[in-house]
Amino acid sequence: MSSAPPDEEQRLRALGYRPVLARRMNGFGNFAISFSVISVLSGCMTLYGFGLGTGGPAVMLWGWAGVGLFVLFVGLALAEVTSAYPTSGALYYMADRLGGRRWGWYTGWLNLLGLLGAIAGIDYGAALFTGAFLNLQWGFTPTPGKTMLIFVVILLLHAVLNLFGVRLVSILNSISVWWHLAGVGAIVGALAFVPDHHQSPSFVFTHFVNDTGWHNPIYVAAIGLLLAQYTFSGYDASAHLSEETSGASVAAARGIVRAIWASWIAGFALLAGLTFAIQDYAGTRESGTGVPPAQILLDALGSGGATALLLVVIVAQLFCGNAEVAAASRMVFAFSRDGALPGSRLWRRVSTRTRTPVAAVWLSVGAACVLALPSLWSATAYGAVTAINVIGITPAYAIPVLLRLRAGDRFERGPWHLGRWSRPIGWVAVVWVACVTVLFCLPQASPVTVSSMNYAVVALAVVLLLATAWWYAAKDSYATPQRPAESAEFERRHSEDAVLGE
Numbered sequence: 001m002s003s004a005p006p007d008e009e010q011r012l013r014a015l016g017y018r019p020v021l022a023r024r025m026n027g028f029g030n031f032a033i034s035f036s037v038i039s040v041l042s043g044c045m046t047l048y049g050f051g052l053g054t055g056g057p058a059v060m061l062w063g064w065a066g067v068g069l070f071v072l073f074v075g076l077a078l079a080e081v082t083s084a085y086p087t088s089g090a091l092y093y094m095a096d097r098l099g100g101r102r103w104g105w106y107t108g109w110l111n112l113l114g115l116l117g118a119i120a121g122i123d124y125g126a127a128l129f130t131g132a133f134l135n136l137q138w139g140f141t142p143t144p145g146k147t148m149l150i151f152v153v154i155l156l157l158h159a160v161l162n163l164f165g166v167r168l169v170s171i172l173n174s175i176s177v178w179w180h181l182a183g184v185g186a187i188v189g190a191l192a193f194v195p196d197h198h199q200s201p202s203f204v205f206t207h208f209v210n211d212t213g214w215h216n217p218i219y220v221a222a223i224g225l226l227l228a229q230y231t232f233s234g235y236d237a238s239a240h241l242s243e244e245t246s247g248a249s250v251a252a253a254r255g256i257v258r259a260i261w262a263s264w265i266a267g268f269a270l271l272a273g274l275t276f277a278i279q280d281y282a283g284t285r286e287s288g289t290g291v292p293p294a295q296i297l298l299d300a301l302g303s304g305g306a307t308a309l310l311l312v313v314i315v316a317q318l319f320c321g322n323a324e325v326a327a328a329s330r331m332v333f334a335f336s337r338d339g340a341l342p343g344s345r346l347w348r349r350v351s352t353r354t355r356t357p358v359a360a361v362w363l364s365v366g367a368a369c370v371l372a373l374p375s376l377w378s379a380t381a382y383g384a385v386t387a388i389n390v391i392g393i394t395p396a397y398a399i400p401v402l403l404r405l406r407a408g409d410r411f412e413r414g415p416w417h418l419g420r421w422s423r424p425i426g427w428v429a430v431v432w433v434a435c436v437t438v439l440f441c442l443p444q445a446s447p448v449t450v451s452s453m454n455y456a457v458v459a460l461a462v463v464l465l466l467a468t469a470w471w472y473a474a475k476d477s478y479a480t481p482q483r484p485a486e487s488a489e490f491e492r493r494h495s496e497d498a499v500l501g502e
Contacts, residue, residue: 016481
């Protein structure tokens with residue numbers, strides 16, 4: 001439910017921040033960025049091969065339905081808090097206001113880890129699919145080195161696109177919505193009508209496959225939920241772009257919720273369409289393209305149809321990665337504005353021409369590149385990168401919700417809220433996040449070796465240790481304005497160098 005939104009520039013000043021970003025995004029654009037970051041044509045397609053061996057069709061389809069429902073609860077609860085605190089800092093600012101500086105500090109670092117892991121996962125997945133496209137079209141042989149080179153080129157493309165300003169980002173995201181919907185429709189339609197053979201409903205909804213090395217089917221099914229949970233992440237992008245959205249107190253909250261349910265429906269259709277069209281299960285898993293969905297398209301539609309639809313997927317993934325860079329760079333900007341990052345004075349600077357945080361964009365893509373480097377040496381590293389995204393960003397979603405529940409009547413609701421459903425929905429969200437956070441720290445393959453270990457837990461531990469160590473160095477410089485009366489002093493301390501002329 002919602003009421004009339006306040007004047008957003010006035011609201012931002014009341015929260016303690018001087019507006020420096022351009023408010024040029026409308027409500028549809030705000031929804032579009034979260035929908036583009038969730039991107040079923042990225043997450044579902046890039047981890048489809050992972051799903052084939054960790055539970056198979058049954059876990060992919062039922063897991064998608066179940067995970068989507070719980071993520072909707074998380075999104076609803078997070079949207080309510082977003083309406084109360086529509087700032088670029090989003091999750092960590094909410095946690096800071098509701099729980100104190102340390103809550104905000106650790107939430108920020110978790111959120112940042114998840115966002116950077118998302119860029120790495122999305123753009124490396126796009127590089128894998130680009131390699132498969134080149135293989136079908138010109139016989140290109142994908143190798144880890146060649147894939148990494150494609151990945152770097154994609155990162156550079158996304159950095160450059162984001163430097164042109166939020167208006168271009170908003171336009172691209174709006175196009176992305178229709179591209180994704182049309183793309184899912186084209187793929188599902190082609191796979192439904194062109195092939196002579198389809199798998200049975202029994203196969204699609206009940207066939208279980210375990211190639212993990214673990215013997216407990218419940219454990220395997222639980223690990224297999226990574227496909228859905230990884231895809232259903234990034235919807236905090238609507239919150240991170242709230243300082244650039246008109247009517248953000250309502251539009252950002254609605255953007256989160258709409259992006260989740262629209263992706264839930266589209267993703268189920270896509271997974272079902274792909275799975276019904278599998279012609280050779282083993283051949284699909286061992287595809288010479290390196291990408292199982294490409295093999296499904298090739299076997300079902302021939303090289304011409306497969307190439308065309310693969311290009312549709314790649315473009316969707318590029319839209320997705322571009323939107324994620326926008327969200328991550330705003331998080332870097334906001335966290336630096338509050339003095340939390342090493343070199344904050346550089347990362348919080350904003351171009352006077354485009355009103356874009358230029359340095360934050362470059363830091364975001366540079367850090368994502370570093371996260372993906374282990375893929376040069378380990379075949380399981382990509383799964384770890386996606387798990388880094390999940391275990392970094394998912395807890396960050398729940399912390400503001402937990403603190404909002406703890407605050408009770410002290411929480412001042414924004415114009416968009418859940419009314420009497422706030423507490424039950426919030427508790428379901430918190431419990432779900434606690435479960436999946438533990439789940440995706442667990443090893444995904446047995447036996448656990450140096451090459452098969454889930455390094456996501458290592459990345460999480462390293463970030464938390466670094467965040468703890470940096471706290472003692474930066475705790476005097478890190479601060480968010482707690483009350484409107486503090487705005488002038490906070491602005492003097494933290495915003496005096498926020499704009500860099502070009």
